[in-house]
Amino acid sequence: MNPPHAVIAGAGIGGLCTSLSLALRGWRVSLYEKAKVLEETGAGLQLSPNASAILGKLGVIERLTPFALRPKAIRIRRARDGATLALMPLDEAERRWGAPYLVVHRADLQRALLEAIAREPSIRLQTGAAVAGFATGEDSVAIAVEQGAVRRKAAADCLIGADGVRSFVRQRLGADSARFSGWTAWRAAVDAAHAPPAMRREEITLWLGPNAHLVHYPLRGGAIINSVAIVDEDFRPGGADFWSGAGAPEFLEARFSSWDATARELLRAAPDWRKWPLFDCHPIARWVAGRVALIGDAAHPMLPFLAQGAAQAIEDAGVLGEVLTRGQNIETSLRAYQEARCPRAARVQKESRRQAKIYHLAGPAALLRDTTLRALGPQKMLARYDWLYDARNARGHEG
Ligand SMILES: Cc1cc2nc3c(=O)[nH]c(=O)nc-3n(C[C@H](O)[C@H](O)[C@H](O)COP(=O)(O)OP(=O)(O)OC[C@H]3O[C@@H](n4cnc5c(N)ncnc54)[C@H](O)[C@@H]3O)c2cc1C
Known part of the structure; x- marks a missing residue:
């Protein structure tokens, strides 16, 4: 009997992980990526235990570990004077949550995934090929793929839309599109030799200021400091500016002058x-219609305030692999995926938004937040994240 066949639209972290997850369960996978070359911009990625546990199951963690760093803590500092408001120790992460908390360079994760994919003869990755249409039937999905001026047809048992925040598949399923949030993220990789010594600590540091916050952590054995500043900004993304563009340093200097x-x-x-x-x-x-399902940013676009977008895409990939091997009918399996994942991803989306408000407080509200953070202490800080980081919850069964 021929193995079942999935078409996946998009070779971001979600699409790459789903390809592996399905191939390991005996699926044949055609992975189409619109971009001609797989480039990874934006240097750093936090991989919390709920995600690293699944990368372990996909056989990727061994390839990644030599390039990953295990931060010792998450430190929260006050922007005005640098005072430490809270310190959440991560050295017990693996024991507490079942897998390590890692920070990695995105390019290293992408390379590890591509190497694993190259070893799987049942996965065929094609770049410069966009999924441009589909029609779901009773026994299969008919898919139109565009490669330059050529449009051809493919058939599969299911189509997975892993095509990101501006997902074509999502749009075709009639779901709302993501909107600009009013925040911009400014990213830079700083040579550690030029960074203040306090920033070379093996920690994730989060600075909280009025209407802005700053996150940094070392990468690649401490050679670079990954830095992300998030500010509210009147900005109209469009055209070439949609994804990323050069940011004027004077803007940040003025915004962070105090x-x-x-x-x-x-x-x-x-x-x-x-x-x-x-x-x-x-x-x-609704992430699923018949034999078509959404994953990753296409299913649940979220603000990066909990550093969970890629982690949730990885969870999706893990669950899809599990449900699609149970020998059930494909539509039923995809509905089981939706039931398992929707409530948890929705909670992460909402909590990320709530976190955004808390991080950017000003005036007396910020003072109250800082006092609360100081009073929490390490154990209560850790407990606040059990629901999210515990690898056992990554299947969507958190309490
Ligand atoms: C500032 C910032 C910091 C972040 N930090 C973290 C973090 O620390 N930890 C974390 O877990 N997450 C983080 N995230 C979120 C994370 O980057 C994303 O959630 C994640 O990369 C989404 O992966 P994806 O595969 O769903 O989508 P994408 O990475 O967007 O991939 C979608 C792919 O689909 C392709 N595509 C689009 N349309 C088509 C089509 N029609 N046919 C074929 N291919 C198509 C695109 O070219 C793209 O390659 C951060 C995000 C930001 C902005």
């Missing part, structure tokens, strides 16, 4: 900044 000197030193040390508009969307309850 911040502690160490934070400003890091901002000045960045050779260049790239600016990304951030998109957000209300959770939707």
